[in-house]
Amino acid sequence: MELKHFLNLIRVRQWYKNLVIFLALFFSGNLFHLKPLTFSILGFISLCLISSTNYIINDLVDLKKDQLHPEKKLRPLANNTISKETAIISAIIFFLISVTLAAALNINFLYLVLAILILSQIYTFYLKHILFGDILAIASLFVLRAISGAYLIEVKISPWLILCPFFLSIFLTIGKRHADLLFLKEKAHSTRKVLKEYTLTTTNSLMVISTTLLIISYALYSFLSQHQKLLYTLPFALYVIFRYFNLINEGSEITRHPEKSFRDKPLMIGTLLWVITTLIIIYI
Numbered sequence: 001m002e003l004k005h006f007l008n009l010i011r012v013r014q015w016y017k018n019l020v021i022f023l024a025l026f027f028s029g030n031l032f033h034l035k036p037l038t039f040s041i042l043g044f045i046s047l048c049l050i051s052s053t054n055y056i057i058n059d060l061v062d063l064k065k066d067q068l069h070p071e072k073k074l075r076p077l078a079n080n081t082i083s084k085e086t087a088i089i090s091a092i093i094f095f096l097i098s099v100t101l102a103a104a105l106n107i108n109f110l111y112l113v114l115a116i117l118i119l120s121q122i123y124t125f126y127l128k129h130i131l132f133g134d135i136l137a138i139a140s141l142f143v144l145r146a147i148s149g150a151y152l153i154e155v156k157i158s159p160w161l162i163l164c165p166f167f168l169s170i171f172l173t174i175g176k177r178h179a180d181l182l183f184l185k186e187k188a189h190s191t192r193k194v195l196k197e198y199t200l201t202t203t204n205s206l207m208v209i210s211t212t213l214l215i216i217s218y219a220l221y222s223f224l225s226q227h228q229k230l231l232y233t234l235p236f237a238l239y240v241i242f243r244y245f246n247l248i249n250e251g252s253e254i255t256r257h258p259e260k261s262f263r264d265k266p267l268m269i270g271t272l273l274w275v276i277t278t279l280i281i282i283y284i
Contacts, residue, residue: 015052031279043105050102175247218237233281236270
């Protein structure tokens with residue numbers, strides 16, 4: 001078994017979703033404090049391992065459908081590069097390491113890791129087939145990841161730590177559904193059952209709604225935060241959101257695979273300026 005196939009099996013490229021665990025660390029002003037930083041990094045590792053466990057289970061369940069998908073048919077299980085037995089053993093090992101590490105860090109963090117596992121399985125076996133239920137489930141998983149970071153470093157959970165990741169996830173997920181419809185066209189429903197119920201009209205409307213909610217939630221957070229100068233980051237935030245919105249409408253590959261966002265230079269420059277400006281406002 002080649003390493004690249006194993007990394008594809010555990011979807012290392014999608015570990016970026018767990019970066020939201022660092023939001024509490026970053027916005028609470030603890031980024032440069034050793035203990036909170038160490039705990040957040042270890043928590044990130046635990047979340048990545050439990051995510052890979054979920055990805056493996058999902059691929060086992062969707063094996064036949066993935067073989068019909070023009071991109072997913074290249075996954076290790078779908079093209080028989082890795083056996084089911086190897087995948088199952090890997091999932092068990094990753095699960096055990098993840099929960100052991102989580103238990104060593106914080107009992108509340110362990111509960112959240114288990115909640116992520118359970119909700120992910122409910123999504124895999126049921127919610128992913130339910131119109132709108134799939135989007136809300138994924139958004140809820142983002143929130144669980146975000147608040148787990150707050151529990152790890154024992155800081156207050158801000159309402160904005162719930163709302164902003166929630167609306168961000170809805171924005172990204174709807175964008176992915178829209179891009180899938182554009183890419184797969186009439187084959188969409190054969191690769192993902194719920195795509196039969198989504199239409200481009202529906203996803204267009206939902207994108208407008210989710211974009212509005214995301215912008216409003218971030219703007220209100222900036223205004224009501226103890227760091228009110230975060231309002232100065234709004235132009236960068238709006239640019240990044242608008243740029244991604246445009247990529248969605250173009251049917252860009254990036255919106256089907258957000259981990260490839262680095263390929264879009266304007267998006268990356270805008271994001272970098274947003275992060276740097278926020279860093280300066282909070283820490284200097």
